[in-house]
Amino acid sequence: MNIHEYQAKQLLREYGAPVSEGVPVTRAEEAKTAASQLDGPLWVVKAQIHAGGRGKGSFKEAQAGEKGGVRLARSVEEAAEEAQKMLGRTLVTHQTGPAGKQVNRIYIEDGSDIERELYLALLVDRGSSRVSFVCSTEGGMDIEQVAANTPDKILSFSVDPASGISGFHGRRVAFALGLQGQQVKQCVALVNTLYRMFIERDMEMLEINPLIVTTDGTLKCLDAKMGFDSNALYRQPAILALRDETEEDPKELAASKFDLNYIALDGEIGCMVNGAGLAMATMDIIKLYGAEPANFLDVGGGATKDKVTEAFKIITSDSNVKGILVNIFGGIMRCDVIAEGVVAAVREVGLQVPLVVRLEGTNVEKGKEIINGSGLDVIAADDLSDAAEKIVKAVKG
Ligand code: ADP
Ligand code: MG
Numbered sequence: 500m501n502i503h504e505y506q507a508k509q510l511l512r513e514y515g516a517p518v519s520e521g522v523p524v525t526r527a528e529e530a531k532t533a534a535s536q537l538d539g540p541l542w543v544v545k546a547q548i549h550a551g552g553r554g555k556g557s558f559k560e561a562q563a564g565e566k567g568g569v570r571l572a573r574s575v576e577e578a579a580e581e582a583q584k585m586l587g588r589t590l591v592t593h594q595t596g597p598a599g600k601q602v603n604r605i606y607i608e609d610g611s612d613i614e615r616e617l618y619l620a621l622l623v624d625r626g627s628s629r630v631s632f633v634c635s636t637e638g639g640m641d642i643e644q645v646a647a648n649t650p651d652k653i654l655s656f657s658v659d660p661a662s663g664i665s666g667f668h669g670r671r672v673a674f675a676l677g678l679q680g681q682q683v684k685q686c687v688a689l690v691n692t693l694y695r696m697f698i699e700r701d702m703e704m705l706e707i708n709p710l711i712v713t714t715d716g717t718l719k720c721l722d723a724k725m726g727f728d729s730n731a732l733y734r735q736p737a738i739l740a741l742r743d744e745t746e747e748d749p750k751e752l753a754a755s756k757f758d759l760n761y762i763a764l765d766g767e768i769g770c771m772v773n774g775a776g777l778a779m780a781t782m783d784i785i786k787l788y789g790a791e792p793a794n795f796l797d798v799g800g801g802a803t804k805d806k807v808t809e810a811f812k813i814i815t816s817d818s819n820v821k822g823i824l825v826n827i828f829g830g831i832m833r834c835d836v837i838a839e840g841v842v843a844a845v846r847e848v849g850l851q852v853p854l855v856v857r858l859e860g861t862n863v864e865k866g867k868e869i870i871n872g873s874g875l876d877v878i879a880a881d882d883l884s885d886a887a888e889k890i891v892k893a894v895k896g
Contacts, residue, residue, distance in 0.1 A: 500726065500727045500729050500732060500738070500739075500742055501549045501724070501725065501726050501727075501746070502549075502725050502727070502738070502741045502742075502743070503523075503547045503548075503549065503604065503606075503741075503743065504545065504547060504606060504722060504723055504724070505521060505523045505547055505604070505606040506725075506741045507723035507724065507725040508521065508720070508723050510696065510700070510725070511696075511720055511723055514692050514695070514696050515692060516689055516692050516693065516696075516720055517685070517689070517717065517718055517719045517720060518719065518720050518723070519608050519609040519610075519611060519719065519721070520537055520608070520609045521537070521606050521607060521608035521609065522534075522536050522537065522606070522607050522608075523547065523604055523605070523606050523607075524582055524586075524604065524605045524606075524607060525586075525603060525604050525605075526586075527582070527583040527586055530578070530579035530580075530582040530583055530586075530605070530607070531575060531576070531579040533579075533582075533607050534572075534575040534578035534579050534582070534607050535575045537607065537608070537609050538609065539573075539574070539575070539609075539610075540573065540610075541571060541572075541573065541609070541610025541611075541612075542571070542572040542573075542574075542575070542577070542578035542607055542608070542609070542610055543569065543570070543571055543572070543607070543608045543609070543610045543611075544569070544570045544571075544572055544578055544581040544582050544585070544605060544606075544607055544608075545568065545569050545570075545605065545606045545607075545608060546568035546569070546585050546590050546602040546604075546605060547602070547603075547604040547605060547606050548568070548590055548592075548595070548600040548601075548602060548746070549600070549743070549746040550590075550592050550594040550595045550600055551592065551594050551706075551708075551722075551724060552592035552593045552594050552595075552640070553567060553568030553569050553590065553592055554567050554568065554569040554640050555567055555592065555593070555640050556568045556590050556591055556592030556593075556595070557590075557591060558585070558588045558589065558590055558591070559588065559589040559590075559591060559599055560588075566581075567590075567592075568585065568590045568592070568602070570585075571610060578607055582605040582607060585602050585605055586602060586603070586604075586605060587601070587602065587603070588601070588602055589601050589602070590602050593643075600746070601745075603745060611711060611713055611719055611721060612713055612714040612715075613709075613711045613712075613713065613714070613721075614711070614712045614713060614714045614716070615636075615638075615711065615712040616638040616639035616709035616710075616711055616721075617634070617635065617636060617638040617676050617709060617710045617711065617712070618633070618634055618635040618636075618637065618638035618639075618642050618645075618653075618707075618708050618709065618710065619632070619633070619634045619638075619672065619676075619689075619690075619693070619706075619707045619708075619710045620632070620633045620634070620704070620705065620706040620707065620708070621633075621693055621694065621697045621702070621704070621705045621706075622703065622704045622705070622706075623703055623704075623728075624657055627657045629657035629658060629659065629660060630657065630658050630660075630694065630697060630698070631655055631656065631657040631658070632654075632655065632656055632657075632658070632668065632672060632690070633653060633654070633655045634653070634654050634655075634672050634675050634676055635652050635653045635654065635675075635676075636652060636675070636676055636677055637649070637652050637653075638708050638709035638710060638711075639708070639709050642708055654671075654672075654675040656668075656671065658694065663694075664690065664691055664694040664695070666687050666691075668690055668694075669683075669686050669687030669688070669689070669690035669691060670683065670686075670687060672686055672690050673686035673687065676710075678712070678718075680716075681716065681717075682712065682716065682717070682718055685717065685718045686718060689710075689718060689720075693705060693707075700727065700735060700738060701727055701728045701731035701732075701734070701735055701738075702725055702726065702727055702728070703726040703727060703728050704724070704725065704726035705723075705724070705725050705726075706722075706723070706724040706725075707720045707721075707722065707723055708722050708724070709721050709722060748763050750763050750794075750813050750816060750817060751763055753809070753813050754796075754809075754810070754813055757805075757806050757809045757810070758799070758806070759796065759797070759798060759799070759806065759809070759810050759813070760775065760778075760795070760796065760797040760798075760799065761794060761795065761796045761797075761810070761813060762794060762795040762796075763793075763794050763817070764791070764792055764793055764794050764795065765791065765793070765819065766785070766790065766791025766792045766793045766819070767790060767791060767793055767819055767820065767821040767822065767894060768785050768790050768791065768792055768793055768820070768821070768822050768823070768824055768890055768891070768894060769792075769793045769794055769796075769814035769815070769817060769820040769822070769823040769824070769852075770782065770785070770792050770793070770794060770795070770796055770814075770823075770824050770826065771796055771798060771807075771810055771811060771814060771823065771824070771825045771826070771827075771841075772796060772797060772798070772825075772826045772827065773797060773798050773799065773800065773802065773827050773828065773829075773830075773832045773837075774797060774800070774828065775797045777797075777826065777828055778795055778796060778797045779795070780883065781824065781826045781883070781887070782795060784883055784884060784887040785824070785887050785890070785891065787887065788884075788887045788888055788891040789891055789895065790890075790891045790894060790895060793814070793817055793819050793820045794814065794817070796810060796813075796814065798810050798832070798837075799832075800830070800831040800832055801831060801832070802832055802836065802837070802840070803836070803840075804836055804839045804840045804843060805840075806840070807836065807837055807839075807840020807841065807843075807844070808840045808843045808844040808847065809844075810840075810844075811823075811840065811841060811844030811845070811848070812844055812847070812848055815844075815848050815849075815850075815851070815852075820852060821852055821894045822852050822853045822854070822855070822890050822891075822893050822894035823852060823853070823854045823855070823890070824854075824855050824857075824886055824887070824890040825837065825841060825854070825855070825856040825857065825858075826857045826883065826886055827857070827858050827859070827860070827866075828859050828860045829858065829859065829860030829861035829862060829863060829866070830860055830861060831861075832861070833861045833862045833865075833866075834858040834859070834860060834861060834862045834863045834865065834866030834867075835862040835865040835866045835869055836862075837858065837866060838856075838858065838865075838866040838867070838869035838870050839869055841854075841856065841870070842869060842870065842873045842875065845873075845875055850875065850876065852894075853878060853890065853893035853894065854875070854876070854877050854878065855877075855878045855879075855880050855886050855889045855890040855893065856870055856877050856878070856879060856880065856886075857879075857880040857881070857882065857883065857885070857886035858870075859882075867879070878890075878893060
């Protein structure tokens with residue numbers, strides 16, 4: 500789960516990390532009062548969406564020469580005006596995809612005088628099974644390019660969980676970032692704090708880009724992106740409260756409410772499968788037969804009829820779906836339960852696209868009877884490749 504910049508900065512503030520003062524705004528009428536709470540002389544007006552690259556992004560239907568999602572202002576009035584111009588519009592950045600994201604909230608922040616823009620991030624490194632730091636002197640808006648063109652400008656190291664974080668790690672970051680004097684001390688404290696937050700709050704990713712050195716020589720976190728481990732949210736109620744459901748794919752949101760493992764993809768064949776391994780194999784074989792999966796969906800081991808019905812509804816609500824493949828290997832999950840769910844869902848939402856069903860395992864005969872007796876226009880398949888071939892043929896002709 501991701502959170503907004505203004506929320507991440509509030510969390511940083513609570514942990515004592517250096518951030519600017521700022522006020523979030525959701526309604527145009529509030530913008531002026533919000534901006535006047537800050538001293539100036541520089542205000543920064545920032546669109547709050549769950550995507551980076553806002554500074555270089557552009558709004559849909561932008562006027563010629565119009566600025567992106569991060570704008571400077573020199574007065575309260577100008578700050579309020581810029582906030583009003585952005586609210587409610589759609590911002591497209593290299594991370595949002597072409598559809599962009601609607602800006603429902605603006606963060607008006609004290610402007611900083613920037614001497615240098617640096618990069619500092621923490622993430623879970625699956626390779627080493629540890630938390631890793633990533634840092635670079637080339638912070639700011641083009642870190643992806645730095646990583647691609649000059650990877651030697653990026654330092655990365657992991658922290659041994661047995662000995663934990665220490666001054667050594669902070670000094671290593673400070674040295675790599677070319678910091679001096681008091682900044683080294685600040686960096687050691689910051690690295691400590693960030694690591695502690697990361698562990699205590701079950702984060703997956705914490706990125707400060709840019710971390711700046713101000714013209715008066717102090718460090719500040721000017722942007723903050725945080726991602727949290729969804730499987731740990733049950734023990735992080737304060738983090739869960741920061742969830743912004745309007746930022747999530749509505750289909751994935753509905754799936755999470757029913758505890759379905761669902762990821763939306765861009766292909767044309769909707770898949771309903773039990774077990775993550777079988778789900779992946781099903782996606783692979785769809786590709787092998789020349790089509791693309793529209794989603795990953797694992798209904799899980801103990802799915803009920805209601806859960807299956809809901810899963811089917813989510814798949815059919817996707818307008819990209821031109822055909823559906825149900826592939827169930829009944830173990831704990833019984834084929835008759837799946838069949839009942841499919842039949843119930845089709846009765847409720849109708850069936851506009853071809854449906855191939857492959858059932859195998861526990862209660863398979865009962866499952867087939869339910870499907871066959873339902874009068875639904877279902878294409879039966881015998882095994883995995885037969886199923887994939889049939890659905891691809893039904894969709895592509
Ligand atoms: P994004 O990464 O989404 O483009 P950032 O918050 O990193 O958004 O802002 C982009 C750039 O805008 C920063 O690299 C920095 O140069 C400038 N900027 C952001 N916040 C401030 C601020 N409070 N004061 C001065 N400049 C800022
Ligand atoms: Mg940034």
